[in-house]
Amino acid sequence: MAKKKQMLRNQADYDCLSSVYFVKGNPLLDQYSHKAHDLYNRALYDLRQGLFKRKYINGYGQLDSLFKRRYLSRESMLYHKLGYVQSAQQTLKEVNTVWSAWLSALKAYRKNPTKFTGKPRIPRYLRKNQRHTFFVTNQNAKIKDGYLVIPKFKFKLKLAPQITVLQRVAFKPGYGGYKVIVQYRINKEVQYLPDNGKYMGIDPGIDNAFACATNTEKLPLLINGHNLKSVNQYYNKEHSRLKALQAKYHQLETKIMTKQGIKPIYQETKAMQRITEWRNRKIYQFAHKASKRIVEYALSCGVNTIVIGNNKSWKRSSNMGQKNNQNFIGIPHKTMIDMIQYKANLVGITVIRTNESYTSQTSSLDHEKPCWANGNQSRKKQGKSPINRRIHRGLFKANNNRLINADVNGALQIIRKVFPKYSLNDGIAGVVLRPVKWTPLI
Numbered sequence: 001m002a003k004k005k006q007m008l009r010n011q012a013d014y015d016c017l018s019s020v021y022f023v024k025g026n027p028l029l030d031q032y033s034h035k036a037h038d039l040y041n042r043a044l045y046d047l048r049q050g051l052f053k054r055k056y057i058n059g060y061g062q063l064d065s066l067f068k069r070r071y072l073s074r075e076s077m078l079y080h081k082l083g084y085v086q087s088a089q090q091t092l093k094e095v096n097t098v099w100s101a102w103l104s105a106l107k108a109y110r111k112n113p114t115k116f117t118g119k120p121r122i123p124r125y126l127r128k129n130q131r132h133t134f135f136v137t138n139q140n141a142k143i144k145d146g147y148l149v150i151p152k153f154k155f156k157l158k159l160a161p162q163i164t165v166l167q168r169v170a171f172k173p174g175y176g177g178y179k180v181i182v183q184y185r186i187n188k189e190v191q192y193l194p195d196n197g198k199y200m201g202i203d204p205g206i207d208n209a210f211a212c213a214t215n216t217e218k219l220p221l222l223i224n225g226h227n228l229k230s231v232n233q234y235y236n237k238e239h240s241r242l243k244a245l246q247a248k249y250h251q252l253e254t255k256i257m258t259k260q261g262i263k264p265i266y267q268e269t270k271a272m273q274r275i276t277e278w279r280n281r282k283i284y285q286f287a288h289k290a291s292k293r294i295v296e297y298a299l300s301c302g303v304n305t306i307v308i309g310n311n312k313s314w315k316r317s318s319n320m321g322q323k324n325n326q327n328f329i330g331i332p333h334k335t336m337i338d339m340i341q342y343k344a345n346l347v348g349i350t351v352i353r354t355n356e357s358y359t360s361q362t363s364s365l366d367h368e369k370p371c372w373a374n375g376n377q378s379r380k381k382q383g384k385s386p387i388n389r390r391i392h393r394g395l396f397k398a399n400n401n402r403l404i405n406a407d408v409n410g411a412l413q414i415i416r417k418v419f420p421k422y423s424l425n426d427g428i429a430g431v432v433l434r435p436v437k438w439t440p441l442i
Contacts, residue, residue: 012345014190016167016183019160020284024177028153033173035081036091036134041125042078043067043095048122060096064089082134083152090135090168098123127267131173138166148182175270175277193304193348199422200303201411202294202340203356204310204333206324207394209286211407211435212294215415215422218301220408220435223290225331227442228283232330235279242272282442283332289440291339298349306344308337309356309414354417356410363389364412365398369420405435 043063050057057063067088070076082088105120113119126132141150143166148157150169157180165185172179203211209225243266246252252267268276298306310333341351361375362368372378380387389397396406415422 012190012342014186014342014346016185017342018181018183019163021157021180021182022174022177023157023180025173029155029171029178030131032082032087032134032153033131033171033178034129035078036087037126037130037132039067039078039082039088039091040095040132042076043092044099044123044125047095047099059100060093063092063096067092084136084140086137086139087135090137091132094133094135133170133172136169136171138168141166141169148180175273188346190345191348192345192350195350196302196304197422198301198303198305199415199419200298200301200306201414202306202308203359203407203410203414204308204337205407206327206331208407208437209290209331209333209336210294211405211411212297213408213411213415213435214298214301214303215412216301216303220405220411221294221297222405222407222435222437223293224437224439227439228286228331229327231279231282231442232327235275236326236330238275239272242269242275246272283335285442286440287332287336287339289442291336291343293438293440294340295343295347295349298344299347304349306340306349306351307415307418308340308351308353309359309410309417310334310337310353311355311357352418354414356414356417359413359417360390360396360406360410361388362413363396363398363404364409364416365402365404366400368413370413370417408435 046063046066047057049055057066067076067079071079079085079088082091102120102123105116109116109120136150136153140152141148143149143159143163146159146161148159148166148169149155159182163182163184165187167183167185169183170179170181172181198214198216200212200214203213205211205225206229207225208222209228210223211220212223213220246266246269247264250264251269253264254267255262255264257263337353341353344351358370358372358375362370363374368374376387386397389399390406391397394406396404396409398404
C-alpha cells in the first residue's frame with residue numbers, strides 16, 4: 001500500500017502512501033475504463049509488432065510520440081478519449097512498464113534459467129469488453145475542503161483528513177463499481193530507532209496467522225487466523241459450486257482449439273465476481289487490523305527491530321497435504337507482511353525478512369542454532385530421541401522437558417536466524433506457555 005525506496009537493513013524511506021475507497025460505477029467511469037482498455041491493447045500491439053518486425057519502439061517517449069502523431073493526423077483518437085491527456089499518458093507508462101519488465105526478465109532468464117520456474121511469457125492482450133484501471137494525476141484531480149474533485153468526471157469524494165498533498169488517483173474496476181486508490185505524499189521523515197537489543201520474531205502460519213514473540217518478559221501474541229481460514233474455506237466451496245453450475249449450463253463458455261482437441265474455457269460470472277470481491281474485502285480488513293495490532297504490540301514491548309519469517313516461493317513448493325496446502329495458499333502472507341513492514345517503518349521500527357527454515361524443528365530454550373545440524377533429519381541420523389520434539393499440535397518440548405508453545409518457539413528461532421547471539425530474559429520461560437491470542441473481527 002505504499003511507494004517505497006529500499007535502504008539498508010530493509011529500512012525504507014516512504015514518500016507516498018495510498019488510501020482505498022469504494023464507489024459505485026456509473027456510465028462515465030465505465031466509458032473511461034473501456035477506453036483505457038482499448039488504449040492499453042493498442043499500445044501493447046504496437047510494441048509486439050515492433051518486436052516481431054524489428055522496428056523497435058524504445059521506451060515511453062517514443063510510444064507517447066507515436067500516439068500524438070496518430071491523433072494529429074486523425075488516424076486514432078484514443079490519445080484524447082480518457083478525459084485528460086495525462087490519463088492517457090499514465091496508461092502508456094503502464095504498458096511500457098509491463099513491457100520493460102518482461103524484457104528484463106527475459107534477459108535474466110537467458111543469462112541464468114535456473115532462477116526461474118519457466119521462460120517469461122510475452123505480455124498478453126486484455127480480454128475483449130473488459131474494464132481496465134485508469135489514472136488521474138494531480139494536474140487534473142484536486143483536493144478542495146477535504147474532498148477529492150475531478151471536474152471532467154463530475155466526481156467528488158470525501159477523503160481521510162491526513163490526505164493533503166495529492167499524487168495520483170487510480171480507478172480500479174471491481175464488482176459493482178470501482179476501487180478508488182488515492183496516492184498521496186507524506187511530509188513526515190522517518191527516523192529509525194537504534195538497535196536496543198530488544199527484538200521481536202514473527203512466525204506466519206495458518207491457525208495462528210502470525211505468532212509474535214520478543215526476548216523480553218512480555219507475553220507473546222498470537223493473531224488468530226481461524227476466521228480468515230473460515231472465509232477462505234467458504235469461498236473455495238462456493239466458488240467450486242458456481243464453476244460446476246457454469247460448466248453444466250455452459251455459461252460464458254468459449255471453445256478453443258488446442259493440441260489435445262477442442263477445449264472449453266470460461267469467464268467469471270457475476271456471482272463469481274461478487275464472492276471473490278467479498279473474500280478480498282475480508283482479507284484486506286483482516287490484514288490491516290492484524291498489522292496494526294502487531295505494530296502496537298512491538299511498541300508496547302519497546303522493540304526497535306522486527307524479524308519476519310518469509311521464504312521465497314514457499315507457496316509454490318508447500319507440501320503439507322491437500323487440505324493444509326489449500327488453507328496455507330489462500331492466506332496472502334506476503335501482502336500482510338508488506339503491511340506490517342510499512343506500518344512499522346513509519347514509527348521507526350526496522351523490519352528484517354529472513355528464511356525460516358528449521359525454526360520449527362529446533363529449540364529456542366536450548367539456544368540451538370536453527371540449521372540442518374539440529375533439525376529432525378540430523379537427529380534421526382545421530383540416533384537422538386525423540387526425533388520430532390513437536391509432541392502435539394502447538395506444543396514443543398525442549399531437551400530438558402520444558403514445554404513451549406510451538407509457534408512461539410518458531411518466532412523466537414526466527415530472531416536467532418538474524419541475531420544468533422541474542423539472549424532470552426530470565427522470565428521468558430515462564431510466559432511462553434500462555435501467549436495472548438487476539439482475534440481480528442472481520
